[in-house]
Amino acid sequence: MRKILVWFRNDLRVRDHEPLCKAAGKAEVIPYYCFDVRQFADIRYAFPKTGAFRTKFLLESVHNLGEEIAQRGGKLLVETGKPEERIPQLVATLGINAVYAHKEVTDEEIQVEEALEHALWRYKVPVEYFWGTTLYHLEDLPFPVKNLPEVFSDFRKEVERYVHVREPMPAPTRINVPPVMPPGRMPTLEQFGFAEPVHDERAVLAFRGGEPEALRRMQAYFWDNDQLQHYKHTRNGLIGADYSSKLAPWLSTGCISPRTIFWDVKRYERERLRNESTIHLITELMWRDFFRFIAKKHANKIFKAGGIKEAAVRFNGNPAHFERWRSGTTGYPFIDANMTEMMRTGYMSSRGRQNVASFLVRDLALNWVPGAAWFESQLLDYDPASNWGNWNYVAGVGNDPREGRHFNVVKQAREYDPEGEYVKRWLPQLRDLPPALVHTPWLLTASQRQQYGLTEECYPFPIIEPRGTPLARS
């Protein structure tokens, strides 16, 4: 019987997984996952490429995938190393006839694909790729990727009008494995240099990796808590589990497919209601697609300071300010609270991300690339196309049709956190400040500082002169 190795990547699920489905229907299957050492050891900056939260989430997701596969009679083989070196060895020792995998779009992943194809060429074993990470299938787009519109609304109009979202594929009921399989070995957090991250009670959610967890989250947000119908009006929230779906970490690891979410939204629209919120959630999934197709179109330009525009960029800020931004000690409470939340939990709201990114680029006038790398390290939901695509956008070197967009972070803080509840949650040293001052502690007079017990040691003065609200001098 033919043997097919199914190489799992950012697609850690058994439902709506075309390579697994196709392989299980016609061959003995070796389901395979390789923890790529470069994703953990590659330290370009003074922080790890993959931080503790995402590493833990990934370990849980792979563990869960193993269980899902075992329930269907299969066995997930887990190794640590370089896929392009490990897979050819398995091909040679197990007599594998083909490798099936989902196609990726970003530079590092493509380099691995090319190296693997090169290594397998010796054995005359083909790698067959499938498209399965977006809502809209690549082959269904009404334009070739090289002609992809650069403005999101143009992309959206075209795909909405012409493209049908394919139905998700059911999980295979049976996965046959070859009689002899190598044992493999699941790595531990400690092996990647991390202790178990401490769960912070203030976290929006106790995220756990894995396909069943993704399905549970969707069930809770859409059906049990019935929050989907309010999404459009709550999505700019900052506190709690239900202001947005929080599905991103599972989407990024592929524990759930966007098509599965789309069709559950459609069911919700049939069985409960269809309104601007249900439509808006789908629009957000389109943003995700948009950045993925943009990454495919522009290849590694999204990782460069000049972005997809190949802009000539100059940064004249103070490089020492980067560390203050990163550590959440800028003296701007809204920035510091968001950066602290990300560091302590691996998550930050969409509103927060837009503000801290804009602050780094527009207010501190610093290179955004290390900022995006810090997000890569910290975010549970890190996704190369979404992260670098959004950073391109905010930095003005990507797909924002408006030139020079600049968030006024104090105005934003007052609008989205009017009582200061969010900043006080993450910066408890500000808890006694009245709402009118909590976002601008630099306006406190010396006597007010004393009254609220706010010394320079417990909260810093702003690292740059605030716009429009200058420092109190008394």
Ligand SMILES: Cc1cc2nc3c(=O)[nH]c(=O)nc-3n(C[C@H](O)[C@H](O)[C@H](O)COP(=O)(O)OP(=O)(O)OC[C@H]3O[C@@H](n4cnc5c(N)ncnc54)[C@H](O)[C@@H]3O)c2cc1C
């Ligand atoms: C600077 C910056 C960096 C970002 N980095 C990432 C990243 O690494 N990974 C990531 O998944 N998202 C990223 N985003 C997009 C967005 O902030 C998150 O997807 C969202 O906050 C995740 O929370 P949620 O699942 O509750 O989203 P919801 O609001 O519930 O949205 C549903 C889903 O739509 C998708 N989505 C929503 N907004 C966007 C967007 N702007 N771009 C792409 N997809 C979107 C996500 O998959 C999300 O899970 C970034 C945004 C900015 C401004």
